[in-house]
Amino acid sequence: MRVYVSVDIEGIAGVVNGEEGQRGNPEYERARRLMTGEANAVVAGIFDADPRAQVTVADVHGPYRNLIPEDLDERATLNRGKPKVYGMVDGIDRGYDLAMFVGVHGRAGSAPAVLSHTFTGALLDVQVNGKPFGELGLNAAMAGAHGVPVVLVAGDQIVADEARDLLGPEVITVQVKESRAHLAAESLHPNVARAKLREAAARAIRERPSVEPLRVRQPVEVQVSFNRPVFADLSEMIDHVERVDGRTVRFTRPDMPAAYRILRLMTVLCSTPL
Ligand SMILES: [Zn+2]
Numbered sequence: 574m575r576v577y578v579s580v581d582i583e584g585i586a587g588v589v590n591g592e593e594g595q596r597g598n599p600e601y602e603r604a605r606r607l608m609t610g611e612a613n614a615v616v617a618g619i620f621d622a623d624p625r626a627q628v629t630v631a632d633v634h635g636p637y638r639n640l641i642p643e644d645l646d647e648r649a650t651l652n653r654g655k656p657k658v659y660g661m662v663d664g665i666d667r668g669y670d671l672a673m674f675v676g677v678h679g680r681a682g683s684a685p686a687v688l689s690h691t692f693t694g695a696l697l698d699v700q701v702n703g704k705p706f707g708e709l710g711l712n713a714a715m716a717g718a719h720g721v722p723v724v725l726v727a728g729d730q731i732v733a734d735e736a737r738d739l740l741g742p743e744v745i746t747v748q749v750k751e752s753r754a755h756l757a758a759e760s761l762h763p764n765v766a767r768a769k770l771r772e773a774a775a776r777a778i779r780e781r782p783s784v785e786p787l788r789v790r791q792p793v794e795v796q797v798s799f800n801r802p803v804f805a806d807l808s809e810m811i812d813h814v815e816r817v818d819g820r821t822v823r824f825t826r827p828d829m830p831a832a833y834r835i836l837r838l839m840t841v842l843c844s845t846p847l
Contacts, residue, residue: 574778575627576619577669577721578649579661579712580612582634583678583688584728586749586766589758591688594635605639607763611675611727611749614767616646618774619673626778629669633661634676659830660692660837661708662715671781672716672723673774679731679752680707686731687752692836695843697820698798699836702790707732710739710787711833717787718829724777724784727770729758743782747773793832796823797839807842811835 582594585608593604612630619626628649632640637655645651657663665672679686681696691699691707699706701714709732713723725745726736733746747769750760761769798821799805805822808814813824814835826832 574619574623574625574671575629575669576778577629577631577662577665577672577716578612578615578619579631579633579672579674580608580640581661581674581676581678581708582608582639583690584676584732584749585611586760586763588676589687589760590756594688596636605641606644608634608639608676609641609644610763610767611770612640612649613644613646614770615673615675615725615727615774616649618771618776619778620646620648621771622775622778629664631661631663656841658834658837659715660833660840662712662833665716665721666719669716669719669721671777672713672721673725673727673777674709674712674723675725675727675770677709677726677728677732677736678707679729679735680705680709683707683731683735685752685754687729687750687755687758689731689755692840693843695800695804696797696840697800698796700796701832702794706739707735709735711836713739713787714789714829715833717785717789720786722784722786724782725773727773740784740787743784745773745777745782789829791829792825792827793829794823794825795832795836796821797836799843803847804839804843807845808839810842811838
């Protein structure tokens, strides 16, 4: 069994504030250890169920250099660093059987989802074929485009709901905290969260829940709203992108990987100092 485990930081037990995701402060140093602990719990669960598994752990927060390599379970390999064309799902086309998403957060604007956003704070809303998609949906659709089902999603109660809505009732969700507000949550103790994650990952491998790969209708129509009109101005420089209104653009691409590349490029443009 080949398993792709992507790990973000905002949905990790105990994490509630943006400072915990930003280098250069002590809270971040703690949060990245918590993140590494949850990654290890999932890896351990996978190997409990299949000692011959091959596991890739992808670090997908900020600079993609958060997980502490020497503290990661040595049975897994670590996909680390950016930029990469397919961002948070780099390498998902390399023959994986399953994906598990850990530390996931609600899509931009969802409440009371702790630290909700979609790629960057500049994207207010992303719709795929008329339905709002956050990072979970976009990354699951990329996995789905390569035939890979996302069988486990861990984070707060809001992203667990998103997972069931997008992936169906069979998806295994692990709620490690209950979001109370954008910057507040009531969280399990990290040890309790890890025990749940280990058990759930093992169950996902043993029982193979009947989650289908998320395949979106093609061609893929995407509409994006930005917090500032200048980001819509910049996005209009990309081929296929047209303006809808002051802060909104849209584009249509033949498949999800092509659409995802444009979204990643928009995310880069939104980091332009203006
Ligand atoms: Zn993140």
